[in-house]
Amino acid sequence: MNILLPAVSLLLVASGPAVAQRPDAEAAAVQRTIQTFFAGMRAGDSALVRSTIAPGAVFHTISNRGGTTQVQPESPADFLKAVGTPHQQVWDERITFDKVLVDANLASVWTPYEFYLGSTFSHCGYNSFQLVKLAAGGWKIAHIIDTRRKEKCK
Template identity: 40%
Template sequence: MNLRTTTLATLAAAAFSVLAGGNVQAKDTFSAPQREALGAVDALFAAMAKHDVDASRRLILPGASFVVVLPDGTVKIEPDTGYLDALGQHKEAFRERIWDAQVMVQDNLAQVWAPYDFHVDGKLSHCGVDSFSLVRNADGWRVAGVSYTVQKVGCAPSPLGSVK
């Protein structure tokens, strides 16, 4: 897998929507802090879908890392700056959907874990599991790191249905 493909996969981890995209689990089952943490993930996904580098930069802690586990088991690590640079260069339409999110919050630390599917220009690219680490500071919840798997074949159909 080349750097462009890896970067595209990195963009996938920060993609389209927990709250606005229709997470199949009822949003009212989450506490207020859990909903706030999910809102930060959602905001990052929305910024990615718009290729909005400035909004993304405000949502990511400087020095955050993006870690991808590729189908062959190779692990690639990219700094926040690599993610932001790539986001500004890509023009394809990105949409990632997550469902069945597990959200853990303790004081100013949160973890969001969820299966996802990722679409480029309306077509399924890959699926996997996203894991977001978030930290709450004076600016609110910010992404401290994203780790995810990439599965190119054998993706189960999403419970969210087809992409519209």
């Protein structure tokens, strides 16, 4: 019995790092999906952006008009059409990953951003992404909601 306890303890300690690596790998995969979304947006490649979006995805933006906070729906189909329609300036949303939370097939990601039209600053805010891991296709964006403002960035 004395030999069994140290052996079991050793197995538990040795298996710890393997278990701890899994969430990091999933968080990295979630980040890649979001990076691909913005790479497609910068390239004007609606097919690349579409590849990151789950069926039935929902987009929202939060605005403050006349001192009143409003939640406005945005059509993913209209967004994809706009991305794929030629435009003079590159749509360059520069993000950093503030928080990436993963549990099973659900991920929540918080990213501060600054948006540029070409090299000209347009607006900033925060994105909140909800992603799902689908059996076919891996991590996909199910919901995006963001804030938009011109000052007090980060």
